[in-house]
Amino acid sequence: MPLKQVGSAITTLGKGHGxxxxxxxxxxxxxxxxxxxxxxxxVARMLEVNNPHQLDKNLISSLESLTGYPVIEDSIVRYKPxxxxxxxxxxxxxCDTEEQCNKAIEVVQASLEPMPIDDIKGQxxxxxxxxxxxxxxxxxxxxxxxSAISNQLVEFPADIVNTAIQNVSRETTFWPAYAEFYKHIGxxxxxxxxxxxxxxxxxxxFLQQKQ
Numbered sequence: 001m002p003l004k005q006v007g008s009a010i011t012t013l014g015k016g017h018g019x020x021x022x023x024x025x026x027x028x029x030x031x032x033x034x035x036x037x038x039x040x041x042x043v044a045r046m047l048e049v050n051n052p053h054q055l056d057k058n059l060i061s062s063l064e065s066l067t068g069y070p071v072i073e074d075s076i077v078r079y080k081p082x083x084x085x086x087x088x089x090x091x092x093x094x095c096d097t098e099e100q101c102n103k104a105i106e107v108v109q110a111s112l113e114p115m116p117i118d119d120i121k122g123q124x125x126x127x128x129x130x131x132x133x134x135x136x137x138x139x140x141x142x143x144x145x146x147s148a149i150s151n152q153l154v155e156f157p158a159d160i161v162n163t164a165i166q167n168v169s170r171e172t173t174f175w176p177a178y179a180e181f182y183k184h185i186g187x188x189x190x191x192x193x194x195x196x197x198x199x200x201x202x203x204x205x206f207l208q209q210k211q
Contacts (some may be wrong), residue, residue, distance in 0.1 A: 030105070030203045030204060031105065031109065031200070032102075032106075034106065034109055034110065034113065038106075038110065039110075042110035042111070042158075043116070043158045045110075046113070046157065046158045046159035047115070047158055047162055050159055050162055050163060051159070052157075052159050052160050052163060052188045055111065056191050056192070059107065059108065059111050059191075059192065059195065060195075063108075063195070066103055066104055066107065067094055067095055067100060071092070071093050072091065073088060074088070074089045074090045074091065075087060075088045075089060076089065088190050088191055088194055089194070090194050090197065090198060091194055091195055091198040092198065093198045093199060095199070095202050098203070098206040101199060101202050101203050101206060104199050105196070105199045105203060108192060108195050108196045108199060109196070111157060111192050112157050112196070113157065113158060114153075114155065114156060114157060114158055114161065115153075115154070115158035115161055115162065116154075117150050117154045120150045120153050120161060120165075121147070121150045123165050124146045124150060124165070125146060127165060127168070127169050128142055128146065131172055131173060131175050131176070132174045132175065133174075133175050134175055142175075145175070148178075149178050152178055152181075153165075153181060153185075156189065157189070157192065160184075160185050160188045160189065161181075161185065163184065164181045164182075164184035165181065167184045168181055
Protein backbone atom coordinates (compact mmCIF):
# COMPACT_ATOMS: atom_id res chain seq x y z
CA MET A 1 0.00 0.00 0.00
CA PRO A 2 1.51 3.33 -1.03
CA LEU A 3 1.98 5.90 1.68
CA LYS A 4 2.93 8.77 -0.63
CA GLN A 5 -0.39 10.07 -1.88
CA VAL A 6 -1.78 13.38 -3.14
CA GLY A 7 1.36 15.40 -2.44
CA SER A 8 3.66 13.00 -4.24
CA ALA A 9 1.25 12.70 -7.14
CA ILE A 10 1.18 16.45 -7.62
CA THR A 11 4.94 16.91 -7.45
CA THR A 12 5.52 14.36 -10.22
CA LEU A 13 2.96 15.73 -12.66
CA GLY A 14 5.58 17.64 -14.61
CA LYS A 15 7.39 14.53 -15.81
CA GLY A 16 7.17 13.69 -19.46
CA HIS A 17 6.17 17.09 -20.81
CA GLY A 18 9.01 18.52 -22.85
CA UNK A 19 11.75 20.81 -21.60
CA UNK A 20 10.34 21.14 -18.06
CA UNK A 21 10.75 17.43 -17.32
CA UNK A 22 13.45 18.00 -14.71
CA UNK A 23 11.32 20.39 -12.67
CA UNK A 24 8.41 19.77 -10.34
CA UNK A 25 5.20 21.71 -11.16
CA UNK A 26 5.90 24.20 -8.37
CA UNK A 27 9.51 24.79 -9.48
CA UNK A 28 8.54 25.23 -13.13
CA UNK A 29 5.77 27.71 -12.31
CA UNK A 30 2.89 25.34 -13.08
CA UNK A 31 1.45 25.20 -9.56
CA UNK A 32 1.26 28.07 -7.11
CA UNK A 33 0.34 27.21 -3.50
CA UNK A 34 -3.08 28.48 -2.41
CA UNK A 35 -3.25 31.23 0.18
CA UNK A 36 -4.32 30.31 3.71
CA UNK A 37 -7.67 32.02 3.15
CA UNK A 38 -8.33 30.07 -0.05
CA UNK A 39 -7.32 26.83 1.64
CA UNK A 40 -9.72 27.43 4.53
CA UNK A 41 -12.54 28.35 2.14
CA UNK A 42 -11.91 25.26 0.02
CA VAL A 43 -12.03 22.94 3.03
CA ALA A 44 -15.22 24.58 4.35
CA ARG A 45 -16.93 24.12 0.99
CA MET A 46 -15.85 20.48 0.68
CA LEU A 47 -17.07 19.63 4.15
CA GLU A 48 -20.35 21.46 3.58
CA VAL A 49 -21.15 19.26 0.57
CA ASN A 50 -19.46 16.21 2.14
CA ASN A 51 -20.09 14.05 -0.92
CA PRO A 52 -17.01 13.27 -3.07
CA HIS A 53 -19.09 12.15 -6.06
CA GLN A 54 -21.13 15.37 -6.04
CA LEU A 55 -18.00 17.45 -5.55
CA ASP A 56 -16.41 15.80 -8.60
CA LYS A 57 -19.49 16.72 -10.64
CA ASN A 58 -19.37 20.28 -9.32
CA LEU A 59 -15.67 20.45 -10.18
CA ILE A 60 -16.28 19.43 -13.80
CA SER A 61 -19.10 21.97 -14.11
CA SER A 62 -16.87 24.72 -12.69
CA LEU A 63 -14.11 23.93 -15.18
CA GLU A 64 -16.55 23.93 -18.09
CA SER A 65 -17.99 27.28 -17.00
CA LEU A 66 -14.51 28.72 -16.57
CA THR A 67 -13.07 27.56 -19.90
CA GLY A 68 -16.23 27.66 -22.01
CA TYR A 69 -15.54 24.15 -23.30
CA PRO A 70 -16.77 20.69 -22.30
CA VAL A 71 -14.41 18.57 -20.24
CA ILE A 72 -14.05 15.26 -22.07
CA GLU A 73 -13.38 12.18 -19.99
CA ASP A 74 -11.28 9.33 -21.35
CA SER A 75 -12.49 6.23 -19.52
CA ILE A 76 -12.99 2.53 -20.01
CA VAL A 77 -15.45 0.09 -18.50
CA ARG A 78 -14.10 -3.10 -17.00
CA TYR A 79 -16.47 -5.90 -16.07
CA LYS A 80 -15.66 -7.67 -12.82
CA PRO A 81 -17.48 -10.28 -10.72
CA UNK A 82 -19.12 -7.59 -8.61
CA UNK A 83 -20.25 -5.60 -11.66
CA UNK A 84 -19.06 -2.94 -14.11
CA UNK A 85 -16.25 -0.60 -13.04
CA UNK A 86 -15.41 2.66 -14.81
CA UNK A 87 -11.70 3.51 -14.87
CA UNK A 88 -10.76 7.10 -15.74
CA UNK A 89 -7.59 7.30 -17.83
CA UNK A 90 -7.47 11.05 -18.34
CA UNK A 91 -9.24 14.21 -19.48
CA UNK A 92 -9.20 16.56 -22.44
CA UNK A 93 -9.50 20.17 -21.32
CA UNK A 94 -9.32 23.19 -23.59
CA CYS A 95 -7.89 26.50 -22.31
CA ASP A 96 -7.60 29.51 -24.59
CA THR A 97 -5.18 31.49 -22.42
CA GLU A 98 -2.58 30.89 -19.73
CA GLU A 99 -4.62 33.00 -17.30
CA GLN A 100 -7.63 30.76 -17.90
CA CYS A 101 -5.47 27.72 -17.34
CA ASN A 102 -4.14 29.18 -14.07
CA LYS A 103 -7.66 29.72 -12.78
CA ALA A 104 -8.64 26.18 -13.73
CA ILE A 105 -5.59 24.76 -11.96
CA GLU A 106 -6.46 26.71 -8.82
CA VAL A 107 -9.99 25.28 -8.86
CA VAL A 108 -8.64 21.72 -9.00
CA GLN A 109 -5.99 22.43 -6.37
CA ALA A 110 -8.76 23.60 -4.05
CA SER A 111 -10.51 20.23 -4.49
CA LEU A 112 -7.38 18.47 -3.23
CA GLU A 113 -6.98 20.54 -0.07
CA PRO A 114 -6.72 18.40 3.08
CA MET A 115 -8.49 18.80 6.38
CA PRO A 116 -6.34 20.32 9.17
CA ILE A 117 -4.63 17.52 11.06
CA ASP A 118 -6.08 18.62 14.41
CA ASP A 119 -9.59 18.23 12.94
CA ILE A 120 -8.73 14.75 11.72
CA LYS A 121 -7.41 13.81 15.16
CA GLY A 122 -10.61 15.13 16.71
CA GLN A 123 -12.74 12.92 14.47
CA UNK A 124 -10.57 9.88 15.24
CA UNK A 125 -10.92 10.56 18.98
CA UNK A 126 -14.70 10.45 18.53
CA UNK A 127 -14.35 7.25 16.51
CA UNK A 128 -12.32 5.70 19.34
CA UNK A 129 -15.36 6.07 21.61
CA UNK A 130 -17.55 4.17 19.16
CA UNK A 131 -15.41 1.06 18.60
CA UNK A 132 -13.82 -1.67 20.69
CA UNK A 133 -10.22 -0.79 21.52
CA UNK A 134 -7.40 -3.36 21.39
CA UNK A 135 -7.16 -5.37 24.63
CA UNK A 136 -4.72 -3.94 27.16
CA UNK A 137 -4.10 -0.73 25.20
CA UNK A 138 -3.55 2.44 27.23
CA UNK A 139 -4.72 5.95 26.41
CA UNK A 140 -1.15 6.73 25.42
CA UNK A 141 -1.10 3.84 22.96
CA UNK A 142 -4.36 5.04 21.43
CA UNK A 143 -2.96 8.56 21.12
CA UNK A 144 -0.01 7.18 19.16
CA UNK A 145 -2.36 5.26 16.85
CA UNK A 146 -4.49 8.33 16.24
CA SER A 147 -1.45 10.48 15.46
CA ALA A 148 -0.03 7.89 13.07
CA ILE A 149 -3.27 7.52 11.12
CA SER A 150 -3.85 11.28 11.10
CA ASN A 151 -0.41 11.82 9.57
CA GLN A 152 -1.46 9.59 6.68
CA LEU A 153 -4.99 10.95 6.22
CA VAL A 154 -3.78 14.57 6.11
CA GLU A 155 -2.39 13.82 2.63
CA PHE A 156 -5.91 13.52 1.15
CA PRO A 157 -8.79 15.91 0.25
CA ALA A 158 -10.94 16.96 3.20
CA ASP A 159 -14.27 15.64 1.90
CA ILE A 160 -12.82 12.25 0.96
CA VAL A 161 -11.23 11.81 4.38
CA ASN A 162 -14.34 12.98 6.18
CA THR A 163 -16.58 10.49 4.40
CA ALA A 164 -13.96 7.74 4.83
CA ILE A 165 -14.02 8.21 8.62
CA GLN A 166 -17.82 8.22 8.58
CA ASN A 167 -17.91 5.02 6.52
CA VAL A 168 -15.41 3.28 8.79
CA SER A 169 -17.39 4.28 11.89
CA ARG A 170 -20.47 2.58 10.42
CA GLU A 171 -18.70 -0.56 9.23
CA THR A 172 -16.23 -1.51 11.94
CA THR A 173 -16.60 -2.89 15.45
CA PHE A 174 -12.93 -2.85 16.45
CA TRP A 175 -10.37 -0.06 16.14
CA PRO A 176 -9.49 0.01 12.40
CA ALA A 177 -6.14 -0.28 10.69
CA TYR A 178 -5.10 2.43 8.25
CA ALA A 179 -6.07 0.11 5.39
CA GLU A 180 -9.71 0.32 6.48
CA PHE A 181 -9.66 4.07 5.84
CA TYR A 182 -7.64 3.91 2.65
CA LYS A 183 -10.05 1.54 0.90
CA HIS A 184 -12.58 4.40 1.00
CA ILE A 185 -10.04 6.94 -0.27
CA GLY A 186 -7.64 5.80 -2.99
CA UNK A 187 -10.06 5.23 -5.86
CA UNK A 188 -11.90 8.50 -5.17
CA UNK A 189 -8.76 10.54 -5.94
CA UNK A 190 -8.47 9.47 -9.57
CA UNK A 191 -10.64 12.08 -11.24
CA UNK A 192 -9.13 15.05 -9.41
CA UNK A 193 -5.56 13.89 -10.02
CA UNK A 194 -6.26 13.24 -13.71
CA UNK A 195 -7.84 16.70 -14.06
CA UNK A 196 -4.77 18.29 -12.49
CA UNK A 197 -2.49 16.27 -14.79
CA UNK A 198 -4.39 17.48 -17.88
CA UNK A 199 -4.25 21.11 -16.77
CA UNK A 200 -0.59 20.82 -15.80
CA UNK A 201 0.19 19.65 -19.32
CA UNK A 202 -1.68 22.67 -20.73
CA UNK A 203 0.20 25.07 -18.46
CA UNK A 204 3.56 23.54 -19.41
CA UNK A 205 2.67 24.04 -23.05
CA PHE A 206 2.00 27.74 -22.43
CA LEU A 207 5.31 28.08 -20.57
CA GLN A 208 7.22 26.37 -23.36
CA GLN A 209 5.74 28.78 -25.92
CA LYS A 210 7.50 31.59 -24.07
CA GLN A 211 10.91 29.98 -24.31
